[in-house]
Amino acid sequence: MREEFKLLVALQDLDIMIREAEEKKTSDKFKDMGFQLDGLEELQKGRAKLAEKIPVALRNRYERLAGHYSMAILPVTGNKCLGCFVKLPTSFFSSAYSSELLTCENCGRLLFIP
Amino acid sequence: MESKKLVSLFQEDLCIFSLRSRKKSSVLLEMVRQLKASGKIADERFILEMLKNRESLGSTGLGLGVAFPHGRSIAISDLTVLFARAASGVDFESLDGEPTRVFFLILAPSEKGAEDYLALLSQLTSLVQQPETLKKLYEAKNFEALQTILGGNDE
Numbered sequence: 195m196r197e198e199f200k201l202l203v204a205l206q207d208l209d210i211m212i213r214e215a216e217e218k219k220t221s222d223k224f225k226d227m228g229f230q231l232d233g234l235e236e237l238q239k240g241r242a243k244l245a246e247k248i249p250v251a252l253r254n255r256y257e258r259l260a261g262h263y264s265m266a267i268l269p270v271t272g273n274k275c276l277g278c279f280v281k282l283p284t285s286f287f288s289s290a291y292s293s294e295l296l297t298c299e300n301c302g303r304l305l306f307i308p
Numbered sequence: 309m310e311s312k313k314l315v316s317l318f319q320e321d322l323c324i325f326s327l328r329s330r331k332k333s334s335v336l337l338e339m340v341r342q343l344k345a346s347g348k349i350a351d352e353r354f355i356l357e358m359l360k361n362r363e364s365l366g367s368t369g370l371g372l373g374v375a376f377p378h379g380r381s382i383a384i385s386d387l388t389v390l391f392a393r394a395a396s397g398v399d400f401e402s403l404d405g406e407p408t409r410v411f412f413l414i415l416a417p418s419e420k421g422a423e424d425y426l427a428l429l430s431q432l433t434s435l436v437q438q439p440e441t442l443k444k445l446y447e448a449k450n451f452e453a454l455q456t457i458l459g460g461n462d463e
């Protein structure tokens with residue numbers, strides 16, 4: 195997988211973590227179990243730093259998608275987009291595309307072949 | 309945890325009964341390397357970064373000598389738990405300031421929602437509230453011992 199995709203995946207992982215800490219539904223559960231979530235600000239600073247390392251055009255695409263979907267970038271594991279479950283064209287699976295970042299034609303999510 | 313038994317989530321190659329590391333960052337690395345060695349993850353870096361980020365949110369060392377490093381990532385394909393033990397304890401910046409002797413590292417795929425992973429965390433954090441069980445976990449030297457402890461506490 196290319197470096198910039200890895201950064202994008204790491205950014206998404208971080209966004210998921212931030213969301214879990216921010217949303218009352220999940221943060222209450224963590225707190226009930228005894229976890230402290232005091233470092234949210236620290237985490238957001240780390241997020242900003244990570245985002246800076248991603249090429250602007252790609253980052254903007256991610257941010258736009260992340261505004262719509264909880265998962266903006268997804269691995270391709272079967273023949274369907276894991277976001278919208280629409281079948282992907284066979285051209286996706288030719289080796290020529292294996293190192294490219296792909297786009298689901300139906301929902302626009304970013305897809306990569308792991 | 310749906311109908312799946314707690315004990316069935318554990319695998320022998322995802323257990324470290326005697327951690328070599330003595331520092332927080334190296335303990336995380338040692339555990340992540342074991343995940344890689346067992347084939348659970350392809351890339352150590354993603355998971356390690358994610359776990360370190362989680363620790364910056366607040367130590368997952370909840371006290372009583374137990375820590376629960378955890379997180380969700382698309383770098384993991386199914387709910388995974390790794391057990392690790394450090395007989396003499398390591399400094400994991402735990403909330404009670406005491407050394408950490410037992411680790412349950414929990415990873416879940418991010419595309420599947422948080423329910424299963426929260427349920428597993430909840431089950432394990434409750435389990436260690438039982439003093440007898442906790443004592444046995446401190447002393448679990450092999451997979452059979454761990455299975456007995458976990459199996460004996462499953463409904």
Ligand SMILES: [Zn+2]
Nearest residue numbers: 275278298301
């Ligand atoms: Zn799609």
